[in-house]
Amino acid sequence: MEKEKLYFLVGPTASGKTAVSIELALRLNAGIVSADSIQVYRGMDVGSAKPTRAEQRGILHHMLDVVDPKERDFSVARYREEALICVSDILSRGKKPLVVGGTGLYVNALVYPLDFPLAPPNEELRACWNKREAEQKGSAHTKLRALDPETAARLHPNDVKRVIRAIEICEATGKMLAEQGCDFTRRDDESLPYIPVMAGLNLPREALYARIEARVDEMLRAGLLDEVRGLLGRGIDPACPAMQGLGYKQLAAYLRGECALSEAIEAVKRETRRFAKRQLTWFRRETRIRWFDATEYNGPAALSDAVCGYFTEA
RNA sequence: GCCUCGGUAGCUCAGUUGGUAGAGCAAGGGACUGAAAAUCCCUGUGUCGGUGGUUCGACUCCACUCUGAGGCA
Numbered sequence: 001m002e003k004e005k006l007y008f009l010v011g012p013t014a015s016g017k018t019a020v021s022i023e024l025a026l027r028l029n030a031g032i033v034s035a036d037s038i039q040v041y042r043g044m045d046v047g048s049a050k051p052t053r054a055e056q057r058g059i060l061h062h063m064l065d066v067v068d069p070k071e072r073d074f075s076v077a078r079y080r081e082e083a084l085i086c087v088s089d090i091l092s093r094g095k096k097p098l099v100v101g102g103t104g105l106y107v108n109a110l111v112y113p114l115d116f117p118l119a120p121p122n123e124e125l126r127a128c129w130n131k132r133e134a135e136q137k138g139s140a141h142t143k144l145r146a147l148d149p150e151t152a153a154r155l156h157p158n159d160v161k162r163v164i165r166a167i168e169i170c171e172a173t174g175k176m177l178a179e180q181g182c183d184f185t186r187r188d189d190e191s192l193p194y195i196p197v198m199a200g201l202n203l204p205r206e207a208l209y210a211r212i213e214a215r216v217d218e219m220l221r222a223g224l225l226d227e228v229r230g231l232l233g234r235g236i237d238p239a240c241p242a243m244q245g246l247g248y249k250q251l252a253a254y255l256r257g258e259c260a261l262s263e264a265i266e267a268v269k270r271e272t273r274r275f276a277k278r279q280l281t282w283f284r285r286e287t288r289i290r291w292f293d294a295t296e297y298n299g300p301a302a303l304s305d306a307v308c309g310y311f312t313e314a
Numbered sequence: 315g316c317c318u319c320g321g322u323a324g325c326u327c328a329g330u331u332g333g334u335a336g337a338g339c340a341a342g343g344g345a346c347u348g349a350a351a352a353u354c355c356c357u358g359u360g361u362c363g364g365u366g367g368u369u370c371g372a373c374u375c376c377a378c379u380c381u382g383a384g385g386c387a
Contacts, residue, residue: 038351075348105350116348159354246351275351
């Protein structure tokens with residue numbers, strides 16, 4: 001059976017993915033699957049730059065608003081499971097699936113046959129090792145060296161989250177990570193569920209940073225502070241994963257009186273710049289991506305013409 | 315016009331009896347397998363304002379000069 005093509009539009013935050021994706025979907029007759037770790041949360045709209053109904057222009061959007069911010073256990077595994085259903089749903093309607101987003105791990109979960117090990121998060125175990133680690137730095141890594149030396153060698157002792165997750169996997173499955181049989185460093189397309197056709201949006205760094213700053217200011221004008229206040233008012237724990245999102249975290253700190261508003265805003269901008277840099281590091285390693293510089297095109301329509309050309313000949 | 319204090323990394327500044335420089339922040343690079351907008355690792359990027367001079371050797375001392383702030387006129 002011939003494999004279907006799966007289109008991707010990736011890139012750092014504020015590179016203009018949303019506008020291009022809508023234009024692109026109109027041209028391709030596509031349905032959009034978001035690959036964004038914050039847009040999945042209901043009520044986190046302004047801060048995640050979630051496309052509004054009007055902006056969506058009738059294009060089907062999936063993987064938006066699929067979980068309440070109160071839920072602490074949304075994960076890549078669940079994202080993959082649900083997003084793959086969305087992809088086949090789009091295909092069954094005779095449309096093309098277009099994955100759009102900047103969360104590299106989520107993108108990889110759709111490109112690669114990542115069967116996550118059968119080791120769901122174990123809050124108790126995590127809390128236990130976080131505590132031990134706080135008392136004695138490096139103790140989690142020492143434990144991992146005994147359970148899974150290969151993974152321990154690969155992970156830095158300070159990378160506590162990953163070290164603890166590796167322990168979690170070993171304890172739950174009785175096997176080491178390398179024995180779990182999934183690997184997204186593989187370059188052979190044979191094993192992939194779909195044929196990935198990937199486009200990346202980028203801008204010269206200075207232009208990207210200028211857009212980030214302008215967009216943060218725009219979000220504030222659009223009511224980001226009220227959005228954050230509303231979430232906290234609903235009793236959402238500021239420490240939960242959803243509230244670690246850019247903008248939410250810093251403004252929540254301001255609302256708690258921990259800093260001045262201007263400081264919080266500067267922090268949002270700075271952290272967003274750093275995030276964009278990390279996104280680029282992630283995507284640069286994916287050699288399948290064909291990159292488009294947004295400054296070389298006159299607006300999203302022209303850009304999507306170019307991307308569409310690449311998609312249809314690929 | 316005179317006096318004083320400055321001019322060193324993108325920014326704020328250190329720099330010890332003269333041996334071509336270092337902190338914080340910003341920034342850059344990398345990693346990433348059920349928290350990923352999370353988490354973690356690595357890196358100093360420099361005509362030391364300019365030109366001459368003294369010296370084996372000048373960011374450091376001297377002269378002149380450009381420039382910023384303040385003070386006195």
